[in-house]
Amino acid sequence: MKFFQVKTVEETFQLISEMVTPITETIRKPLFEALHFVLAEDIVVREHVPNFRRSSVDGYAVKARDTFGSSENMPGFLTVSGEVKMGQEPPRGLQAGEAMYVPTGGMLPEGSDAVIMIEHCEDISGLLNLYRQVAPGENVISIGEDLKKGEILLAKGTKLRSQEIGALASQGITEVSVWRKPVIGYLSSGDEIVPMEAPSLELGEVRDINAATVGALVAEWGLDFIYGGIVRDSREELEQRTRDLLDRTDCLILSGGSSVGTKDYSVEVIDSLGAPGVYVHGISIKPGKPTILATANHKPIIGLPGHPASAMIIFHLFGKAVIDTLRSVKMNHLKLTYAKVTKNIPSSPGRTDYIRVRLFEEDNEWYAEPILGKSGLISTLVKSEGMIEIASESEGVHKGDQVPVTLFQ
Structure with a gap:
């Protein structure tokens, strides 16, 4: 294979979607163990939420028409006919000219169609003074307004976060069918790489930074990570170690050995592991x-570059796309924010540039300050909180431009 018959960013994402086969094995998981798993089934709403009309504020349930014309200058008057207790049905229905106290979340009595906030009225010995009018439906949550029975609550392919776990609990669902999580394996290669716990370094040596960075990202995404250690610059050792680790995992990540060099066997070794290569x-x-x-x-x-900043950016972009496709999650679920760039950044047309940035707020505006430096500099990783993309057809961005920032998760 000729090196650097390069693909564009768009072509690469398309190839990932075509070449990566999702895991099809499903398992049942109790709800409290399902965090970060991906649903393998559609979840349908079993019951309306709420299943009764309730108040969204502390106040008094009323017939809206009884409040019309009420104001601070000319209050209206209603008779307080009782109180709704939390978790209980109202003691009676509501008649014309009456109001009934109801707490936030409390059930509304029959005959009421609005709630006036407690701040806008005053109970004086059972006579409710109204200092404003309310419209029908105001401060009322209707039956099924949150979730309607029969609708899709969560679609197959949804990654379960804490909020999805809560939504499932609201329906009394205690177990779900999910795709098995992929196991991610990692190997570093290079004679210059030494274990991260090495107490001291000889000249020319570097600790295995990428293993820690990639492993932490994999854990952050809720997946299992197997660190396969460091492989010296030997084709035979690299082939044996990659083959062994690939047998134990669902996705293999190699760091280093992806550029041109006399000891670069990565492409040949990877092609030898199996089709299509x-x-x-x-x-x-x-x-x-x-x-x-x-x-x-x-x-x-995935063969990552050896430089730490390059490896992190590539893994954020393409590694996440590969893993998300593997676990049946839609690609490009990247966390974005928007900020004004603080300086001009030139770029070469025909190449997509990713610039690391630091975010800060000033005068109620968010700004993105480029963290410039070579891709081997660890300090640029620590200082950066995200990255901005300069598209291949662009010649750069100008100071003050509002740009999307992909946040490092």
Whole structure:
């Protein structure tokens, strides 16, 4: 394969969607163990939420027409006919000219169609003074207004966060069918790489930074991570170690050994692991051009650049896309915000640039300050909170431009 027959960013995402086969194995999980799993079934609303009309405020249930014309200058008057207790039915229905106290979330009595907030009225010995009028439906949550029976609550392919867990609990669902989580394996390669726990470094050595960074991201995304250690620059060792780790995992990540060099066996070794092999070897992107993507016997393989900043950006973009496709989550679920860039950033047309940025707020505006530096600098990772994309057809961005910022999760 000729090196750097590069793909565009768009072509790379398209190839990922075509080449990565989702895991089809499903398991049943209790609700309290389902966090970060992906639903393998549609969940249908079993019952209306709420299943009774309730108040959204502390106040008095009324017939809206009885309040018309009420104001601070000319209050209206209603008779207080009782009180609704939380978790209980109202003691009676509401008649014309009456009001009944109801707490937030309390059930509304029959005959009422609005609630006047307690701040806008005054109970004087059973006579309610109204200082404003309310419209029909005001401060009322109707039956099924939140969730309607028979509708889709959560679609298949939804990643379960804390809020989805709560929505399932609202329906009395205590167990769900989910896709099995992929297990992610990782190997670092290079004679210069030493374990992160090494007490000291010889000249030319670097600790295995990428293993810690990638492993933390995998854990952040709710997946299992197997660290396979460090492989020296030996084709035989690399082939044996990658083959062994691929057998134990669903996706293999290699760091280093993706650029041109006399000891670079990555592409040949990956191609030897199984068909169809490498389908991306080089992306028109900065940083991270020497990126490898492959599939071996339905298992994706990602070859990350060795430089820490390049590896992190590539893994955020393409590693997440591969893993999300593997676990049947829609791609491009990236956290975005918007900010004004603080300086001009030139770019070369024909290449997509990703610039690390620091975010800060000033005069109620958010700003993105570029963190410029070579892709091997660890300090640029620590200082940055996100990245901005400069599209391949652009020549850069100008100071003051409002730009989307992908947040590092």
